[in-house]
Amino acid sequence: MTQLGLFAEPQEGPAGLRYTDDFIEAANEQALIGRIAALPLQRFQFGVFEGNRRVASFGYRYDYSLQRLAEAEPIPDWVAPVARQVEAWAGLPSGDIRQVLCTEYEVGVGIGWHRDKPHFDKVLGLSLGAPCKFRFRRRNGDRWDRHTLEAMPRSLYMMDGEARSQWEHSIPPVEARRYSITFRTMKRA
Template structure:
């Protein structure tokens, strides 16, 4: 059901055409209708606009906070993402993001409160870049994320590698689905 890039970080999985063009149009319309806010990184404001569901990470307090409930219009897509992730996958947090032309996201790893990360790419393609230090230089990998594609970060791709998206050339939207560390620990019987 999925394609793994022939090279690149361990734990990275990718599937093209995860959703149909009709579903993509509907999801973009739903995201555009959200009360999107500029991304807050502590005292700084990012150029991308976002809406958090389930949980929101507060960069000033460095803690997760309760956010609005995950909207029902995401139920079907979440079921498909959870099926892609496997039997123990339970999405606990969703982030909808709008990238206007010329907007990207810098190098980072998702916060340690989250376990696996799934990203649904909408609207326009992007270069999804990865890097990790080998001590004296950076090892790099770029995934061409097509519209309607889904990636999953787990293992080293999630914990060791950083990722970023350079400025996009056309408007792009994404929906990021995250599993929670607490839920993953409970599912493993820890």
């Protein structure tokens, strides 16, 4: 018989970061990859700069030239069942996810250090096709606290609390083509 300790084991990584492997089945992963690959993906635009990853936004998108949220195409019907599954895992009310970003990372493409825009609250990501190193950092005096999460295919992460508000995250260049679906809730007024 295993005896439980009085105190919980300290959580590894930023407070508010949750992760689970095998969130979806392999067949569902392949179907989602096919759907994303068929989208009219465009290079990520941030102002006059263009990123190497290709994206499609639904519900809302952040317009970097206007520096505000803009409405986007409605969240597609094929994403809705996964969004409901993600909400259930995160303990969110059905329909709380209001923004979806589908992303394709070619070999050698990553994303630099950043925090998601403050208009969004919880950020959840479904990793598809290939693993990636999901890196976190936050300033701690004159040094950086760092954490790396190996996000496996079909895994899901959630950033909330400190992981969302105090830590930046990035993905170094991927070694194999990777797709992701990012699900975001909106900040409450």
